[in-house]
Amino acid sequence: xxxxxxxxxxxxxxxxxxxxxxxxxxxxxxxxxxxxxxxxxxxxxxxxxxxxxxxxxxxxxxxxxxxxxxxxxxxxxxxxxxxxxxxxxxxxxxxxxxxxxxxxxxxxxxxxxxxxxxxxxxxxxxxxxxxxxxxxxxxxxxxxxxxxxxxxxxxxxxxxxxxxxxxxxxxxxxxxxxxxxxxxxxxx
Numbered sequence: 001x002x003x004x005x006x007x008x009x010x011x012x013x014x015x016x017x018x019x020x021x022x023x024x025x026x027x028x029x030x031x032x033x034x035x036x037x038x039x040x041x042x043x044x045x046x047x048x049x050x051x052x053x054x055x056x057x058x059x060x061x062x063x064x065x066x067x068x069x070x071x072x073x074x075x076x077x078x079x080x081x082x083x084x085x086x087x088x089x090x091x092x093x094x095x096x097x098x099x100x101x102x103x104x105x106x107x108x109x110x111x112x113x114x115x116x117x118x119x120x121x122x123x124x125x126x127x128x129x130x131x132x133x134x135x136x137x138x139x140x141x142x143x144x145x146x147x148x149x150x151x152x153x154x155x156x157x158x159x160x161x162x163x164x165x166x167x168x169x170x171x172x173x174x175x176x177x178x179x180x181x182x183x184x185x186x187x188x
Contacts, residue, residue, distance in 0.1 A: 053118030061124035
């Protein structure tokens with residue numbers, strides 16, 4: 001079985017929407033304008049890329065990343081080379097600039113996870129991340145937590161009424177700007 005890892009930039013109140021400046025959100029770009037830049041805080045993102053063997057995205061994140069990430073050959077060589085999957089019921093064809101296999105349901109993600117291979121990394125994709133957690137498919141969280149309260153916005157964690165999920169903190173670092181790197185395993 002493959003490990004499914006949800007990785008996200010989040011605020012302390014769990015908002016993950018528009019960390020890089022995507023349009024349509026009032027706090028867009030909060031990772032750049034919310035705290036002083038510390039390159040050490042992003043070093044683990046490179047390690048994530050090296051350890052992942054596949055990339056899984058929701059449709060909105062895929063459509064945002066597909067025109068940009070293929071041009072970022074220095075920043076994302078691993079993600080640009082590895083198999084990509086997008087979960088969508090509405091996407092007709094993958095973007096030719098950044099091909100991906102379309103999965104139509106969380107059940108298809110469960111089949112992918114049950115197969116052979118290494119870790120599957122889920123980037124962005126708030127709606128998908130919540131659906132995967134609600135289905136019990138998330139094995140690990142990689143969180144870069146910013147000391148900000150953003151209030152409104154898409155959140156990483158579901159508000160579904162479900163049983164408690166216990167997490168084990170397996171790695172933690174704090175950086176000079178107050179940002180924290182936290183890795184949690186989901187207890188089974």
